[in-house]
Amino acid sequence: xxxxxxxxxxxxxxxxxxxxxxxxxxxxxxxxxxxxxxxxxxxxxxxxxxxxxxxxxxxxxxxxxxxxxxxxxxxxxxxxxxxxxxxxxxxxxxxxxxxxxxxxxxxxxxxxxxxxxxxxxxxxxxxxxxxxxxxxxxxxxxxxxxxxxxxxxxxxxxxxxxxxxxxxxxxxxxxxxxxxxxxxxxxxxxxxxxxxxxxxxxxxxxxxxxxxxxxxxxxxxxxxxxxxxxxxxxxxxxxxxxxxxxxxxxxxxxxxxxxxxxxxxxxxxxxxxxxxxxxxxxxxxxxxxxxxxxxxxxxxxxxxxxxxxxxxxxxxxxxxxxxxxxxxxxxxxxxxxxxx
Amino acid sequence: xxxxxxxxxxxxxxxxxxxxxxxxxxxxxxxxxxxxxxxxxxxxxxxxxxxxxxxxxxxxxxxxxxxxxxxxxxxxxxxxxxxxxxxxxxxxxxxxxxxxxxxxxxxxxxxxxxxxxxxxxxxxxxxxxxxxxxxxxxxxxxxxxxxxxxxxxxxxxxxxxxxxxxxxxxxxxxxxxxxxxxxxxxxxxxxxxxxxxxxxxxxxxxxxxxxxxxxxxxxxxxxxxxxxxxxxxxxxxxxxxxxxxxxxxxxxxxxxxxxxxxxxxxxxxxxxxxxxxxxxxxxxxxxxxxxxxxxxxxxxxxxxxxxxxxxxxxxxxxxxxxxxxxxxxxxxxxxxxxxx
Numbered sequence: 001x002x003x004x005x006x007x008x009x010x011x012x013x014x015x016x017x018x019x020x021x022x023x024x025x026x027x028x029x030x031x032x033x034x035x036x037x038x039x040x041x042x043x044x045x046x047x048x049x050x051x052x053x054x055x056x057x058x059x060x061x062x063x064x065x066x067x068x069x070x071x072x073x074x075x076x077x078x079x080x081x082x083x084x085x086x087x088x089x090x091x092x093x094x095x096x097x098x099x100x101x102x103x104x105x106x107x108x109x110x111x112x113x114x115x116x117x118x119x120x121x122x123x124x125x126x127x128x129x130x131x132x133x134x135x136x137x138x139x140x141x142x143x144x145x146x147x148x149x150x151x152x153x154x155x156x157x158x159x160x161x162x163x164x165x166x167x168x169x170x171x172x173x174x175x176x177x178x179x180x181x182x183x184x185x186x187x188x189x190x191x192x193x194x195x196x197x198x199x200x201x202x203x204x205x206x207x208x209x210x211x212x213x214x215x216x217x218x219x220x221x222x223x224x225x226x227x228x229x230x231x232x233x234x235x236x237x238x239x240x241x242x243x244x245x246x247x248x249x250x251x252x253x254x255x256x257x258x259x260x261x262x263x264x265x266x267x268x269x270x271x272x273x274x275x276x277x278x279x280x281x282x283x284x285x286x287x288x289x290x291x292x293x294x295x296x297x298x299x300x301x302x303x304x305x306x307x308x309x310x311x312x313x314x315x316x317x318x319x320x321x322x323x324x325x326x327x328x329x330x331x332x333x334x335x336x337x338x339x340x
Numbered sequence: 341x342x343x344x345x346x347x348x349x350x351x352x353x354x355x356x357x358x359x360x361x362x363x364x365x366x367x368x369x370x371x372x373x374x375x376x377x378x379x380x381x382x383x384x385x386x387x388x389x390x391x392x393x394x395x396x397x398x399x400x401x402x403x404x405x406x407x408x409x410x411x412x413x414x415x416x417x418x419x420x421x422x423x424x425x426x427x428x429x430x431x432x433x434x435x436x437x438x439x440x441x442x443x444x445x446x447x448x449x450x451x452x453x454x455x456x457x458x459x460x461x462x463x464x465x466x467x468x469x470x471x472x473x474x475x476x477x478x479x480x481x482x483x484x485x486x487x488x489x490x491x492x493x494x495x496x497x498x499x500x501x502x503x504x505x506x507x508x509x510x511x512x513x514x515x516x517x518x519x520x521x522x523x524x525x526x527x528x529x530x531x532x533x534x535x536x537x538x539x540x541x542x543x544x545x546x547x548x549x550x551x552x553x554x555x556x557x558x559x560x561x562x563x564x565x566x567x568x569x570x571x572x573x574x575x576x577x578x579x580x581x582x583x584x585x586x587x588x589x590x591x592x593x594x595x596x597x598x599x600x601x602x603x604x605x606x607x608x609x610x611x612x613x614x615x616x617x618x619x620x621x622x623x624x625x626x627x628x629x630x631x632x633x634x635x636x637x638x639x640x641x642x643x644x645x646x647x648x649x650x651x652x653x654x655x656x657x658x659x660x661x662x663x664x665x666x667x668x669x670x671x672x673x674x675x676x677x678x679x680x
Binding site for chain 2 (some may be wrong): 007008009015039061062066082083084085086088089103104106107110124128129130131133159242244245246247248250252255256258259261273275276277278279281299300301310313315316319327338339340
């Protein structure tokens with residue numbers, strides 16, 4: 001079967017591009033130096049490939065990502081890099097030996113009560129989201145230890161710096177954020193300093209962190225593509241043209257097949273006008289100089305390749321992905337870590 | 341069980357608000373005059389309630405919405421108000437007697453080949469998406485009849501007019517679009533003129549259409565709330581505060597629990613800063629005059645009520661919805677019509 005034979009919208013993964021991305025990252029961040037983020041793909045089959053590239057731990061954003069990986073038979077050093085006060089869900093991952101991020105008395109107590117044995121202190125390093133104030137990190141670690149939790153170290157996600165495109169400014173600001181995190185590490189104890197993401201993989205090579213949390217590098221999207229990273233687009237959604245007018249065409253890849261928070265997807269070399277629940281409307285580019293852009297619209301029944309603007313919420317829209325090599329479908333992977 | 345006992349993020353439906361919305365619409369558009377759109381909720385249990393309010397047909401955007409409703413035991417006059425050239429998926433709904441929208445030779449031939457017996461000619465009425473050029477509608481109907489398809493009439497979706505907020509302009513433009521559709525109806529034949537949506541439910545009371553396709557009215561969202569319609573917000577996502585800083589708080593309702601194409605959700609009376617995969621960051625409103633807005637942030641473990649900006653792609657992110665009356669959970673509905 002070829003990708004053109006799939007029912008659409010079809011989430012497809014280019015095995016060659018995926019493997020190249022995993023190889024590039026594993027060379028810079030080998031073994032336990034990389035803790036691949038499962039939230040970017042929500043697919044235990046893909047996680048298994050990441051394990052084959054030498055990585056021994058996983059970053060997860062939801063308890064179900066961890067319990068799903070465990071259910072798929074994957075044994076690893078799991079990190080819930082997110083806060084939770086849900087006793088049932090924390091309890092459900094306790095038996096996997098997962099480490100859980102904490103940033104408040106409430107999250108420390110919830111972890112202890114649920115039978116979690118290991119925590120990382122999540123430190124605020126500039127992104128207004130989770131993370132304890134640096135000045136409070138040591139106290140929180142002491143509280144955790146007083147409740148018989150092992151404090152493995154610190155984490156801090158500089159998500160606000162991922163998309164910076166000025167190399168000097170990016171390096172300076174990431175370095176500064178990580179000085180804060182390293183300071184906290186000394187006060188908190190433990191041997192893990194976990195941070196970063198795909199957008200700061202290079203800057204972190206000399207920030208002193210012990211492990212990088214990166215997810216998008218595996219599959220990529222049009223937002224990360226703007227950063228000039230050495231990772232290739234490995235995921236697309238195949239669409240079928242279902243309607244064509246004189247000035248535009250419509251394919252069956254809509255809001256419910258895409259993550260839309262980073263804006264419209266790309267459709268081959270066309271101008272995307274808008275997405276509806278089950279449609280993307282696109283047209284020939286207005287700019288006649290557009291290098292290599294198609295000058296005519298595809299017909300009804302033809303296929304187009306849609307590239308998502310944000311990979312993580314695109315993956316979670318699909319039940320399965322088809323893996324292909326040069327268009328030949330070689331595997332079908334369940335997106336089995338969806339939900340919470 | 342109360343909604344505060346649910347694991348979060350939890351999609352909840354207020355049964356009272358839902359029933360009030362269904363009653364209001366059924367009074368204006370009774371019985372077969374309304375063809376409720378299943379894409380807005382993707383839930384066969386909710387469709388069953390719509391049937392109890394007297395409606396005998398459903399509008400669907402995907403074959404799976406139709407086959408899922410049929411599998412749930414719902415017998416109705418199904419309309420696939422969308423184009424498809426997928427022989428397997430069209431074939432799978434043929435036995436339900438579904439009517440299928442067509443707007444090209446290819447879609448007519450695909451319907452005939454798949455064993456579909458009835459079509460509506462989908463006419464372009466101003467939204468650059470699907471729909472045949474009005475001048476070509478009669479020829480397409482003839483082609484369909486030549487392939488032994490019953491042509492039940494016409495449909496046309498004026499989606500570009502849904503969010504117009506000027507009543508006079510809206511009435512004028514909807515009327516004009518429907519003049520086109522009525523003209524086509526005369527040339528095409530059949531007795532159905534199907535159009536509209538929640539945003540134009542009132543304008544259509546005197547445009548001469550035979551049935552309204554509306555979906556969002558049942559559950560509503562913050563976008564439709566700007567139109568001053570007589571429908572109440574019936575769906576929310578309950579979130580738990582998992583982190584709190586001096587200036588902001590974070591709840592566990594993120595991109596993967598929401599449709600984001602209409603922008604950020606609302607979180608009680610707070611200012612929403614941004615959403616991440618599994619987070620929404622919010623703060624006390626800057627404007628001290630904000631009427632009734634809370635002046636302090638909730639603590640870790642407390643719940644917030646998140647209102648989506650776009651209901652359709654929010655529903656399709658969830659496996660289930662909990663139905664409640666005044667906070668008491670009275671039912672659990674599977675969102676069983678997801679996918680394609």
